[in-house]
Amino acid sequence: MHYLNPVIPGFYPDPSIVRVGEDDFYLVTSSFEYFPGVPIFHSKDLVNWEQIGSVLTKKSQLNLENVKSSGGVYAPTLRYHNGTFYMITTIVSGIGNFYVTAEDPRGPWSDPIKIPYGNIDPSLMFDDDGKVYVTIQNSEGYDSHIIQYEIDSKTGEALTEPVVIFEGDGGQWTEAPHLYKINGTYFLLCASGGTGEDHRAIIARSSDPNGPFELFKSPILTHNKMPNHPVQNIGHADFVEDKNGNWWAVFLGTRPVNQKYTILGREVFLAPVTWTEDGWPLIDNNEGNVDRMMETDNLLGDSNVKEFHVSKDDFNEDVLAPSWLFLRAKDDDNYSLTERKGWLRLLGVADNLDDKTGVPTFISNPQQDAQMQVSTLLDFDPKNDGEEAGLTARLYEENHYDLSVKQINNERFVIASTTIKGKTEEIARHSLQNSKIQLSISSDNENYYFKFAEKENQWEVLGNAEQKHLSKEENGGYGAVFTGVCLGLYATGNGKDSSTPAYFDWINYEGKI
Numbered sequence: 001m002h003y004l005n006p007v008i009p010g011f012y013p014d015p016s017i018v019r020v021g022e023d024d025f026y027l028v029t030s031s032f033e034y035f036p037g038v039p040i041f042h043s044k045d046l047v048n049w050e051q052i053g054s055v056l057t058k059k060s061q062l063n064l065e066n067v068k069s070s071g072g073v074y075a076p077t078l079r080y081h082n083g084t085f086y087m088i089t090t091i092v093s094g095i096g097n098f099y100v101t102a103e104d105p106r107g108p109w110s111d112p113i114k115i116p117y118g119n120i121d122p123s124l125m126f127d128d129d130g131k132v133y134v135t136i137q138n139s140e141g142y143d144s145h146i147i148q149y150e151i152d153s154k155t156g157e158a159l160t161e162p163v164v165i166f167e168g169d170g171g172q173w174t175e176a177p178h179l180y181k182i183n184g185t186y187f188l189l190c191a192s193g194g195t196g197e198d199h200r201a202i203i204a205r206s207s208d209p210n211g212p213f214e215l216f217k218s219p220i221l222t223h224n225k226m227p228n229h230p231v232q233n234i235g236h237a238d239f240v241e242d243k244n245g246n247w248w249a250v251f252l253g254t255r256p257v258n259q260k261y262t263i264l265g266r267e268v269f270l271a272p273v274t275w276t277e278d279g280w281p282l283i284d285n286n287e288g289n290v291d292r293m294m295e296t297d298n299l300l301g302d303s304n305v306k307e308f309h310v311s312k313d314d315f316n317e318d319v320l321a322p323s324w325l326f327l328r329a330k331d332d333d334n335y336s337l338t339e340r341k342g343w344l345r346l347l348g349v350a351d352n353l354d355d356k357t358g359v360p361t362f363i364s365n366p367q368q369d370a371q372m373q374v375s376t377l378l379d380f381d382p383k384n385d386g387e388e389a390g391l392t393a394r395l396y397e398e399n400h401y402d403l404s405v406k407q408i409n410n411e412r413f414v415i416a417s418t419t420i421k422g423k424t425e426e427i428a429r430h431s432l433q434n435s436k437i438q439l440s441i442s443s444d445n446e447n448y449y450f451k452f453a454e455k456e457n458q459w460e461v462l463g464n465a466e467q468k469h470l471s472k473e474e475n476g477g478y479g480a481v482f483t484g485v486c487l488g489l490y491a492t493g494n495g496k497d498s499s500t501p502a503y504f505d506w507i508n509y510e511g512k513i
Contacts, residue, residue: 253269
C-alpha cells in the first residue's frame, strides 16, 4: 500500500511523536514566533493527521513579547508516562528550557516547569528503574554536543550534574537528541550537519544511559549527497513503535520548488524503520532516500494519497479552528466571531506586518502546496487614511506579499504590493466603489498572483510577483529564517489603531499536491 509524504504538509518542523494505548498517536512540532505555540496532532494510522489543539495557549505558558521572527519555540519533544503527557521545549530569547504536563493532550496544560542545564532541543526519557533523564544539546557549531542529567519530574530540579554523553559524528550542530531503551539497549538518536543540505540523522547505542555510546557507521537518514532529489534537508527524527511491533520514524524535510526555492518551510515526513541482524535501526532500509510516494506492507489504515488539499472556513462557529496562528500573541478584543454572525471581524491596531516584534491583527495557516489558491470575501469600508485589511502571504516581516483594501486620500483602493528585504513596493491598484470584494492570492512554481472580484467570481488580475523572494534561499537560509510561508488575513491602522472593523465571510484554500 502507498502513502504520500509529507504526512503533514506546510511549516511544521521538528516533529516529535508518541503512541498512547494501541493506536492513538500524538505529534507536536515547533512554532517559533507564532501563537499559540506547539501545535499538537492526532492520528490512528500515522499518515492521516488532525490538529486537535496547541500546547502553549496562555501568556503564562508562552510570552513572545519582543521575540523576533524565527525566535520563540524550538524543537519540542512529546512523551507519555503513567497517564501524563509531557512536552519539553525551548523558548529562544525567552525563558529558555522547560516542560509542561497534561492528562489530556487537548489540554489544559500546566504552566512551565523550568530545567537548569542545556542550550536547545531538550528531550525526556523515563527509564524503567524510575529515573527520568533530560537529554539536551549544548554549545554551538562544531563544538555542539549532547549532555544529560536526571531530574525530579515533579519539580524539574536536577538530581545529578550534567555529563557529556555524545560528541556526534564530526559534523556541526549535533542536536535534536532522543534517548530510547529498546530490548535492554539504550539508543541515542540525534541530528547532525546543521539544518541545511548536510542535515542528517545519526544513531548510537550503549548498555548504559550515560554511555559510552557506539556510533553507527553512517547516517541512517540523509539526502546530503542527492542535490537533485525532490525532498531535501531531511533529519531531526523521532521513533515510535506501532501496536504490531513495527517501528517508524517521523522527521522534517523540505520540497524546494523546481529544486531551487523552499517556500513551504520544513514539513513532517514519515518512513518505516527496519532493524539489522546485529540490532541497529535503519530508516527506510537505509536505501539512501525517502520519497514523496512511499510503499509499505505495514500501513495501519487508509492511504492518504490524493490530488488536492481543499479546505474552507465559513466562520460559522463560536470559536476559531485550532489550526489558526497569530503573531506573538492574540488580543481577543481584535477578533470576533459573534459581532456579525458567520463573519470573522478583525480590528486593526497600530502594528502592521512590517513590525519586527509587534503584535499585528493577523490570523494565518501555513501554505501547504507550491501550486495553490487562497481566497476570501472581505467587507471593509475604511473611514481614515491608512486603514487597511486584506490577504497576505508572509514569510516574515522583511518579506511578505499583500493584497489589501486601503484608504488613501479619502479614496478606497485594492492594492497588490510586495515587501522584499524590508522594502515595500506597490505592484498595482484599482479604485473601488463598494465595500465588499473577493480577494485571491495564488501561486504556481514561479510566481504568486493577485486577483480581485467586485462581482462574485468575476476575477481580475492585479499583478504578480516572483515566488523565490519568499524562500529561505533568498533570505539567508536556515539560521536566518526557520519558518515557511503562512497565508493569512490581517487588518491594520498603519501607525494608529483602526476605527473601522474588517469583516471576512469565509476563506477558501485549494492546493495541488
